[in-house]
Amino acid sequence: MIPASVLAVDKLCVDARTPEGLRRVIDDVSFSLTAGETLCIAGESGSGKSVTSLAIMGLLPKTSLQIASGSIALEGRELSRLPNRAMRSVRGGDIAMVFQEPMTSLNPVMSIGAQLTEAIREHQGSEGKSADATALRMLDAVHMSEPAKRLKQYPHELSGGMRQRVMIAMALSCRPKVLIADEPTTALDVTVQAQILRLINELKREFGASVVLITHDMGVVAQMADRVIIMQSGRIIEQGEAVPLFGAPRERYTRELLAAVPRLGSCSGTEGPPRKGAQPAQPPAADRQPVLTVQKLDVTYGKATGWLFGKTPPLPVVSDVSFEILPGQTLGLVGESGSGKSTTGKAVLGLLPFKGNVVIDNRNIAGLSQRQMRPVRRCAQMIFQDPYASLDPRMAVGAAIAEPLVIHGLANKGEREDRVADLLRRVGLAPDSASRYPHEFSGGQRQRICIARALALGPKLIVADESVAALDVSVRAHVLDLMLELQETMGLAYLLISHDMAVIEQMSHNVAVMRSGRIVEMGSRRSVFETPRNAYTQALIEAVPVPDPRRRHLV
């Protein structure tokens, strides 16, 4: 017997209003969701996966998006033409949604308890005591520690994982038939992600809800999905059961997407990152001088708080960190949010005040002024996480790339233009992009621009802070390849900072694992990933979702 479908989307088309007229953003999307099933909608940014979920919720922004045709039926009841008032009771009642950013989707000035009971009152009509009791029970159900205390707390007092638990509690408090989770774990650390995914699965069984999980992470898809939908530019490319889809994808795009997913353990048994060029690897450089040496690095934020008596010293963010990087090698610095890895990266380049010694290319930068730092900056550059944020939006790309040359007084105008064209070609962009502005490029192209700018001065060391975290998997793979290739041809050393174990594994010669401002384990890539000694490192590796539905270890 075919199980009854809870949610059926049939030939859904959504149009966006643009100055040039209507443009189709969702084209002929059909799928159905059976009771108790987990359906994953996967795709890269711009594929229309979030718009699909908003259309189901009736939350499309009216000024820019509209349903053109098709139907959305919840247990046979048509939703797409439901008046707003009726739709409100469906939202949160029959269909609930969990958003990506748990901080921004909770009201920061209302206590957790007030927000939970509000949702419960709205949909169940229960009052006072009973609503409070339900709220408490829900927090208990999402395994919140000390639920009674949490009810009185405010969102900023909770960690990201706890906030997402609150969101889930809120979504499930009215026992919805369908739970839509839009990138519920993207903003969370891997270990927390594993907990949340486990929780969603457990609650799905307990509450008998169907789940629509929207994500770009094929690892998460493999761990969670019964069925998978792969979307690209508003269309469904492929749809099917998880195991056969991962095992033998029919469509080319799916194959490419799956191939681009970095797999933990794919480099096991080798020492360095994969080589891009044909030339043999350089001989091991035991006698070479390290390009970066860090000794006993300490960074604290803020000043001592308190006054006169009971003065509490400022909190150390990074303490007692030491490492060195040889030319042409990569040190992967991995850790979860708040571990101090980004702070380390900034301190190493003298962008933050620090204690200890940092020697870049035989020059100790401790205590150097901005002006004295300038020659050092020529051999040490940085690539940031968000390429859009790190480019001045009011500056043309060519000017941005030429800027380091201007700052350091190198090259005249003509030479600079040649150099910019050169650099743009080097990172795989057309030289005529120089006159365009950052907003005219895609995310991957912007990161290439940032790389070109970092290369302008011919540095020996590049600090790459989460440089691919904001990019789609296929784009990410290309940027990583570019970085590897540049390392080979230019002998660059990288300090690669990332939370993504797979990226670290693919790129690094050596790996340092950070937790709460300290390095807990450091060693060659091979030793850290294949024989991790520290329990935390093991937990980190353990928590990475494997993109293979036959190997479910998280749920």
Next chain:
Amino acid sequence: MRVLKTMIRQPSALFGLFIVVLVMGLAIAAPLIAPYSPNEQMFDGLTLEGAPMPPGAQFLLGTDTLGRDLLSRLLYGARTSLVIGLVANGIAVSIGLLIGILAGYVRGLFGNLLMRFTDLMMAFPALLLAIVLAALLRPSLWIVAMVIALVNWVQVARIVYTETRGLVERDFILAERALGAGHLRILFHHILPHLMPTAIVWGTLGIATTVLLEATLSFLGIGVQPPQPSWGNIIFESQSYFQAAPWLVFIPGAVILLTALSFNLVGDALRDILDPTQRGRG
């Protein structure tokens, strides 16, 4: 040139630009165009009862209470008012930008001192300050312009300060520091261009207010000294005759309104055109 071309393509900006150019042209050419001397109290400028003449063939826009030709006074008044509106206001915005950007970028004790000084200026009644300044210095057009500039920069400084603080935290400023850019470069190449929209909006909005502030000062006898005309003092001199001679208030009022509106339209268009992130968008 690109700016001009784009502007001509937008009807509202073109209208604004036309009025602005027209007003400036008329102000400069006032001695050539004005049918009478602005300060001459004409014998036939008043009716037999001594009331001002309504607009007619002899006096196109009528005469004021002293029998002076309103059109001539408006033309000469445009010179005064444009100096006040453009120069005084321009100086005010410049001071505000400088103080705000420095305080926002430097912070620390220096930044705090600057901002507390700004707060102090803000708390001080602007009119009182202007009266003191104008009383100490002998009133003339340029002194009035300076006085207005000195009381009008505070709001700009406050807003610029807040914006600068936000900008300093942005990643691209950190990226500049990582490239080794000096403070001046960061301030003037990377922060200042982002403040231009704010400066343009304040600059154009301020034109109408400063023209009227000048009128207030003139009314109190510490502004532009009579008989020198300005748009503001034409209105103020005649406001008690509003019922008997409405054109004396209405016409200069409409002129101020139209001019301020035109500057705003031009400013708006300029802001959009100068913003590269708007390029290629609808």
